[in-house]
Amino acid sequence: MDELSVIDFSFEPTGDPFVDTGGLVLENLIRRFPDKSLFQLIEFATDIYIDKWKQKLHSVFHTNSKLLNPSTKGKHRANTLNYFEKLISKQKTVDSIHGFCKICGREDLLYQNSREFFPLSGSGAFVNFHHGHEEGTYLCNLCTIKLYFLPLGVLQIGGNVSVLQIQTKFTQNFVKKNIIETNFDRISKNTSNGILKSEYKNPKNALFHFAGEIIRMARDENASETLQLFHFTNFGATPFCDIYTLPSPVFRFLNKVLNYQPRLWYYFVNRYYRIKNATWDWESGHWLQSKKKELQPIEEDEYRNNPNLIYERLLAGKSILKQILHLHREHFKQHKDPFPLDIAIYYVKEVLQMDNQQIQIIKRIGDAVFELAQKEHNFKKYLVLLEGASRSYQLRGALLKIIKERYKNGEKEPLIRLQDYVEYLFPDGQSWGEVRDLMLIYLYERLHDADVAETEIPEDIAPVEEEANETF
Numbered sequence: 001m002d003e004l005s006v007i008d009f010s011f012e013p014t015g016d017p018f019v020d021t022g023g024l025v026l027e028n029l030i031r032r033f034p035d036k037s038l039f040q041l042i043e044f045a046t047d048i049y050i051d052k053w054k055q056k057l058h059s060v061f062h063t064n065s066k067l068l069n070p071s072t073k074g075k076h077r078a079n080t081l082n083y084f085e086k087l088i089s090k091q092k093t094v095d096s097i098h099g100f101c102k103i104c105g106r107e108d109l110l111y112q113n114s115r116e117f118f119p120l121s122g123s124g125a126f127v128n129f130h131h132g133h134e135e136g137t138y139l140c141n142l143c144t145i146k147l148y149f150l151p152l153g154v155l156q157i158g159g160n161v162s163v164l165q166i167q168t169k170f171t172q173n174f175v176k177k178n179i180i181e182t183n184f185d186r187i188s189k190n191t192s193n194g195i196l197k198s199e200y201k202n203p204k205n206a207l208f209h210f211a212g213e214i215i216r217m218a219r220d221e222n223a224s225e226t227l228q229l230f231h232f233t234n235f236g237a238t239p240f241c242d243i244y245t246l247p248s249p250v251f252r253f254l255n256k257v258l259n260y261q262p263r264l265w266y267y268f269v270n271r272y273y274r275i276k277n278a279t280w281d282w283e284s285g286h287w288l289q290s291k292k293k294e295l296q297p298i299e300e301d302e303y304r305n306n307p308n309l310i311y312e313r314l315l316a317g318k319s320i321l322k323q324i325l326h327l328h329r330e331h332f333k334q335h336k337d338p339f340p341l342d343i344a345i346y347y348v349k350e351v352l353q354m355d356n357q358q359i360q361i362i363k364r365i366g367d368a369v370f371e372l373a374q375k376e377h378n379f380k381k382y383l384v385l386l387e388g389a390s391r392s393y394q395l396r397g398a399l400l401k402i403i404k405e406r407y408k409n410g411e412k413e414p415l416i417r418l419q420d421y422v423e424y425l426f427p428d429g430q431s432w433g434e435v436r437d438l439m440l441i442y443l444y445e446r447l448h449d450a451d452v453a454e455t456e457i458p459e460d461i462a463p464v465e466e467e468a469n470e471t472f
């Protein structure tokens, strides 16, 4: 009988988050203990699970697994090792078949897997879950063994555990350093007593924190990838999974802001946490709460798990330009330093895919509006015109009015030519509202630079529901 050894493993990602994370743990263990056999590594993991973690693994492995089954108390270690010994020597079992592995596609002897060691994979009782009404998911011995190392690569976030899908070396390095190696360091220091816990309880905020760490570790301006966080539990009768996706344009945008304007970015994000009975202090850039009859700043660790509007909108594919505009406006009103344009520009380029030409046209119109307003000593009139445009035809009307005014003033060059208008200002597939918001952001910057009186700006216009996908 062939003995499977550590050299038989391929650690190329398969696309299955559970198998790949388990594989990454196994790869790390092989490097750590080059002299141990595969069986000894399985023994090593089993000892951690039983002796150090006291079998607190119910969110990853099923209660009825060989490792946790309450009815086989005292035999958990022996039963588990016996099962994997069979897999290592590729012995046929009652439920093994010959075929192609569902995860890696290799043709080999396959073993029936269920929720016992393969989270959320269905169970024999629900045959409609599996292909061709099979009684489980059939995997090769390599994939099945990788799954056994999964608990050492997951992170607990709130009540559930999570894995990050490993697609590039950037995520791989992050998971290795922040989860797997942290686990082994703690185990060697005897300070590990269960699955590693994150300081985050809110998976959305955690995902942005992970993205920040991945970007910091990557030190690569061109790094780009889609992050996927599986927040799940394989627990008993209530298995569950939420998948959070941070798309690659958002990742590239974060890469830019965190490399060039990290303080500004966190200031902006902090402003949009939802915190009960707290007020944002524009002066200090902190949240304040009344404590002992005095307003005192709240520390970030007190609110890091609160919902954050910016993170939520970015994950939902909704624009954050309105929130950026709000900050520009407030900085102007509060006589603070101007809020730099960088975040808006990175955002429209990376996420909204505006090209330079479009941005230049928007700026050119902004300049023209500024000059007209200055000439007429009436900024309010033009700001009301643009801020008040809550429908695309209103913005169109506002632009026409500006074009007319310029013509009446004897300007030789038209503000915008038809081709620019159609091809660049309002290209297909983009929302007109974003064009207006960027124009206003730019206009507020000019107002700020020219030290225009605060009384010139209109009262806050109540947020209006815009037509969802209306284009020009």
Ligand SMILES: [Zn+2]
Residues within 6 Å of the ligand: 101, 102, 103, 104, 105, 106, 139, 140, 141, 142, 143, 144
């Ligand atoms: Zn396989």
